[in-house]
Amino acid sequence: MDEKLDNLNSEHQLLDPDEMYAWLEDRLRGVGHPVDIDRIRAAYELAKRGHEGQKRKDGSPYLTHCVAVAEIAVDFGLDEDSIVAALLHDIIEDTTVTHEEIEKQFGSAVADIVDGVTKLTRVQYTSKEDEQMENLRKMLMAMAKDIRVILIKIADRLHNMRTMDYQTPEKQRSKSLETMEIYAPLAHRLGMQRAKWELEDLSLQYLDPDGYREITSTLTEKMPQLEAFMDSVKRKIQQRLDEEGIHASIFSRIKHVYSIYRKMYAQKLNLDGIFDLCAFRVIVDTIPDCYNVLGIIHDMFKPVPGRFKDYISTPKPNMYQSVHTTVIGTEGIPFEVQARTWEMHHTAEYGIAAHWKYKMGDSGASLRMGDEDKFAWVRRLLESQQESDAQDFFHNLKIDMFADEVFVFSPKGDVINLPAGATPIDFAYMIHSDVGNHMVGASVNGRIVTFDHVLQNGDIVEIRTSKSAPGPSRDWLNVAQSGSARTKIKQWFKKERRDENIARGRDMLAEELRRSGIALEDVMDEDLMAPVLKRLCFNSPDDMFAAIGYGGLASVRAANRLKDELARSIKEDSKKTALDKVSQAAERREQQAARRESKPIQGILVAGLDNCLVKFSRCCTPVPGDPVIGFITRGQGVSIHRQDCENYLNRSRAPEEEGRWIKVSWADEITERYNTSLMIYARDRTGLVMDIATVLNALNAKVRTLNARDNSGLAQIYITLEVKDLAELHYIITKLSQIGGITEICRNGK
Numbered sequence: 212m213d214e215k216l217d218n219l220n221s222e223h224q225l226l227d228p229d230e231m232y233a234w235l236e237d238r239l240r241g242v243g244h245p246v247d248i249d250r251i252r253a254a255y256e257l258a259k260r261g262h263e264g265q266k267r268k269d270g271s272p273y274l275t276h277c278v279a280v281a282e283i284a285v286d287f288g289l290d291e292d293s294i295v296a297a298l299l300h301d302i303i304e305d306t307t308v309t310h311e312e313i314e315k316q317f318g319s320a321v322a323d324i325v326d327g328v329t330k331l332t333r334v335q336y337t338s339k340e341d342e343q344m345e346n347l348r349k350m351l352m353a354m355a356k357d358i359r360v361i362l363i364k365i366a367d368r369l370h371n372m373r374t375m376d377y378q379t380p381e382k383q384r385s386k387s388l389e390t391m392e393i394y395a396p397l398a399h400r401l402g403m404q405r406a407k408w409e410l411e412d413l414s415l416q417y418l419d420p421d422g423y424r425e426i427t428s429t430l431t432e433k434m435p436q437l438e439a440f441m442d443s444v445k446r447k448i449q450q451r452l453d454e455e456g457i458h459a460s461i462f463s464r465i466k467h468v469y470s471i472y473r474k475m476y477a478q479k480l481n482l483d484g485i486f487d488l489c490a491f492r493v494i495v496d497t498i499p500d501c502y503n504v505l506g507i508i509h510d511m512f513k514p515v516p517g518r519f520k521d522y523i524s525t526p527k528p529n530m531y532q533s534v535h536t537t538v539i540g541t542e543g544i545p546f547e548v549q550a551r552t553w554e555m556h557h558t559a560e561y562g563i564a565a566h567w568k569y570k571m572g573d574s575g576a577s578l579r580m581g582d583e584d585k586f587a588w589v590r591r592l593l594e595s596q597q598e599s600d601a602q603d604f605f606h607n608l609k610i611d612m613f614a615d616e617v618f619v620f621s622p623k624g625d626v627i628n629l630p631a632g633a634t635p636i637d638f639a640y641m642i643h644s645d646v647g648n649h650m651v652g653a654s655v656n657g658r659i660v661t662f663d664h665v666l667q668n669g670d671i672v673e674i675r676t677s678k679s680a681p682g683p684s685r686d687w688l689n690v691a692q693s694g695s696a697r698t699k700i701k702q703w704f705k706k707e708r709r710d711e712n713i714a715r716g717r718d719m720l721a722e723e724l725r726r727s728g729i730a731l732e733d734v735m736d737e738d739l740m741a742p743v744l745k746r747l748c749f750n751s752p753d754d755m756f757a758a759i760g761y762g763g764l765a766s767v768r769a770a771n772r773l774k775d776e777l778a779r780s781i782k783e784d785s786k787k788t789a790l791d792k793v794s795q796a797a798e799r800r801e802q803q804a805a806r807r808e809s810k811p812i813q814g815i816l817v818a819g820l821d822n823c824l825v826k827f828s829r830c831c832t833p834v835p836g837d838p839v840i841g842f843i844t845r846g847q848g849v850s851i852h853r854q855d856c857e858n859y860l861n862r863s864r865a866p867e868e869e870g871r872w873i874k875v876s877w878a879d880e881i882t883e884r885y886n887t888s889l890m891i892y893a894r895d896r897t898g899l900v901m902d903i904a905t906v907l908n909a910l911n912a913k914v915r916t917l918n919a920r921d922n923s924g925l926a927q928i929y930i931t932l933e934v935k936d937l938a939e940l941h942y943i944i945t946k947l948s949q950i951g952g953i954t955e956i957c958r959n960g961k
């Protein structure tokens with residue numbers, strides 16, 4: 212199997228496609244693959260017809276590229292369908308042969324792979340930020356659907372990089388950059404170390420020709436010395452392992468140019484400062500032997516502390532397994548030793564492709580793998596991801612390839628990552644909220660589409676905007692798939708349609724409250740609203756209504772909060788009232804005890820007398836608040852007068868009435884209303900009585916009688932009315948005195 216490893220690097224000089232193909236066919240027969248040679252030849256014939264007359268930049272027939280890519284597919288160990296697809300990989304792009312024709316002759320698997328490669332070929336990219344690169348790589352994976360598409364694309368790129376000399380310097384640079392940024396990392400992540408190294412070294416050759424030459428020429432210069440060193444170390448190890456009875460194959464190599472280059476730049480060293488240019492690989496039959504080898508190496512050479520790594524017990528995310536150590540040789544030169552089994556070796560060299568390699572090696576194994584088997588390797592890979600770095604590429608790689616993501620391009624070539632099912636609305640808002648808010652149209656791959664058009668991987672999406680755009684519609688909230696687009700649409704409604712939202716939100720909340728039998732007005736009280744607003748983080752009721760209006764707050768949520776607050780305040784109020792009552796009752800008991808007084812009658816307490824009859828004098832009509840005095844009548848109980856009553860003032864000092872005046876007071880709690888009278892003097896005018904009646908009506912005063920008398924231009928209006936107390940009476944007098952023409956208002960009308 213190992214002679215094949217070297218074929219990757221050996222660029223044979225045959226430029227006749229028929230000869231190249233014959234060589235490929237021999238190889239396929241030689242390695243004993245049970246492939247259908249006729250089917251592969253048919254693919255070659257179709258490619259030959261299709262690419263007839265087409266030439267590569269170096270003048271050789273285009274077909275040579277197709278055969279070369281198929282050869283690399285064989286190197287990778289890919290299956291028969293892959294080899295057929297590799298031969299046909301450029302046929303849809305560059306010839307008149309269609310998907311249908313390929314499907315008819317070679318089946319849908321081959322046709323789909325060729326289709327996938329074609330799609331990837333059409334993807335245009337310019338150099339981007341790292342983050343963009345990651346998206347691009349993901350997009351390629353997503354577009355590929357079948358991992359073999361990526362493998363053939365890597366084979367295609369590898370051959371193009373190997374034959375880049377005839378391209379223009381610009382093309383060399385841009386392809387090299389793309390290779391370094393896209394294809395080498397892809398190969399790495401698929402565990403294909405060998406392809407990765409070659410892609411990196413080829414790219415470096417064009418990206419930094421001087422740096423590349425410096426390293427290769429120094430290596431060439433040092434080569435005899437390095438080779439002598441490697442031979443001696445290899446011999447020593449081999450001898451010791453033989454003694455220990457360990458069956459092992461030992462390989463030595465100079466590290467690849469790009470890894471030395473990176474080390475020089477990362478550590479700011481020149482080549483002389485980098486010692487560990489050599490690496491040794493010991494390949495054994497069993498895992499215990501890997502550790503045995505490690506022990507023997509550490510016994511033979513001095514290990515460099517901190518350089519031992521066990522990727523057998525903890526494989527790398529790309530399934531790489533080996534034990535690594537760095538030791539210092541007798542010459543004082545450090546070198547790395549890796550120990551691994553053959554199986555680990557194939558996985559390390561070919562990564563994901565090793566799966567097909569094993570399948571082909573099994574005698575009698577079916578070449579047409581069922582879907583179950585097809586991605587077994589990837590599945591294993593993914594299972595191993597669970598414990599490894601979550602940041603890793605494979606974290607997002609699913610067997611159905613990013614089923615919940617879609618990758619599209621902006622017209623500028625930026626890759627935009629959206630949730631599956633995303634529409635131009637999602638795309639527009641992902642670019643910028645302004646783009647979304649001013650969107651008036653969208654096109655995909657140059658064709659105008661509706662806003663609910665579902666985007667596909669690799670689509671180029673263009674959004675037309677207008678300053679006079681009406682802005683998003685509420686329907687967009689249902690069309691958008693991404694949370695961020697929906698948030699931005701809601702934000703727009705929040706900002707642009709505030710008045711509309713306030714009105715709408717108020718109605719929605721009122722409706723919600725009405726269901727619980729609560730009127731919105733009942734909860735608009737400051738005390739009630741303030742804690743609710745604070746709780747929901749709004750500055751004003753309008754802010755809250757607006758939020759309900761644009762959909763940022765569910766009306767039921769606001770309603771529930773208000774209901775809770777209402778319930779809480781009612782509970783507190785009743786508690787407070789109860790407390791008040793308790794303290795008021797206590798106070799009253801004290802007062803009563805101090806006065807040794809009896810129960811009030813009609814709101815009047817008479818000193819020393821219980822249950823006496825009380826009447827209010829008609830001469831001065833006292834109301835609560837007036838200082839009062841009582842007069843003990845003959846047989847008619849106590850008559851209550853105001854202390855400023857003329858009758859009282861005139862009669863209080865009369866000797867015959869001595870001892871009949873008695874102290875009285877108003878009760879603390881008065882529930883009755885009291886009749887009182889007013890005499891109003893005014894200049895007579897039309898409408899005066901009507902004005903007085905209107906004011907009294909407006910004050911809700913309960914008028915019992917109203918008599919007006921005209922006395923030669925002067926009016927006298929006599930009113931009796933019911934009031935609660937002196938304060939109410941004064942208020943009514945103040946209001947009446949403001950009526951035009953009124954000159955005086957007196958109590959004691961009679």
Ligand code: MN
Nearest residue numbers: 276300301367
């Ligand atoms: Mn190609």
